[in-house]
Amino acid sequence: MLILGIDTATPQVSVAVGGHEGVLASTQSARGRQHTEVLAPSIEFTCRQARIELAEVSVVAVDLGPGLFTGLRVGIAAAKAMAHALRAPMIGVTSLDLVAFPVRFTPRLIVAAIDARRGELFHAFYRQVPGGMQRLTDYQVGTADDLASEIMASGEECLLVGDGALRYREVFEGMARVELVDEGLAYPSATSLVQLAHARALREDFVKPWELAPLYLRKPDAEANWSTRNG
Numbered sequence: 001m002l003i004l005g006i007d008t009a010t011p012q013v014s015v016a017v018g019g020h021e022g023v024l025a026s027t028q029s030a031r032g033r034q035h036t037e038v039l040a041p042s043i044e045f046t047c048r049q050a051r052i053e054l055a056e057v058s059v060v061a062v063d064l065g066p067g068l069f070t071g072l073r074v075g076i077a078a079a080k081a082m083a084h085a086l087r088a089p090m091i092g093v094t095s096l097d098l099v100a101f102p103v104r105f106t107p108r109l110i111v112a113a114i115d116a117r118r119g120e121l122f123h124a125f126y127r128q129v130p131g132g133m134q135r136l137t138d139y140q141v142g143t144a145d146d147l148a149s150e151i152m153a154s155g156e157e158c159l160l161v162g163d164g165a166l167r168y169r170e171v172f173e174g175m176a177r178v179e180l181v182d183e184g185l186a187y188p189s190a191t192s193l194v195q196l197a198h199a200r201a202l203r204e205d206f207v208k209p210w211e212l213a214p215l216y217l218r219k220p221d222a223e224a225n226w227s228t229r230n231g
Helices: 035-050 069-086 095-103 144-154 163-167 190-202 221-229
Strands: 002-007 012-019 022-030 059-063 090-093 109-117 120-129 132-135 140-142 158-161 178-180
Touching: 002 035, 002 069, 002 190, 012 035, 012 190, 022 035, 022 190, 035 069, 059 069, 059 190, 069 090, 090 190, 095 109, 095 120, 095 132, 095 158, 095 190, 109 144, 109 163, 120 144, 120 163, 144 158
Parallel strands: 002 059, 059 090, 109 158, 158 178
Antiparallel strands: 002 012, 012 022, 109 120, 120 132, 120 140
């Protein structure tokens, strides 16, 4: 079983290929919002590095968001088209789950926070459990101050991870019992996507391409601006 992972939910485009032997190859590219231009060459490069043909891929996994509206549309549309062409099943994983996954072994409360623009963060809380991690809250959107209040109310030691946490570093750095993870783990990655998707693929926890939908949590910027002007 070979899984192709595609992540375009944030400014970083990430692609990985892997399966039973783990992740065979991965690539990351951060070029602003040029997701369309970067994605196809990244897929080709990753397949070459893994020494596989694209036709060998048997599962397509994609980041469902929340994240950048345009980036999500590019990644999900490409993943669906590829799954259709390969006649491969799909798996969708949220960006917040992917951000939390690399730090799953900490005994502290994990708080994943992705920059949502407009002065807000997408966020969720997680905890280590045997065999992985468990999400404790719904996926939410709110200000950095809102999130800081939730963290304080938990009364626990927290590990705060994600580019949203780093963007609003000044809100969180002075908080007791809160540690910020550095920039190396700021974005969701296709490496984590392949690892999480592999476990689900073993359970045959697939979705049909037409059943897979992005997780936005709020209206896109253009629609919100139009609504505001016509309020």
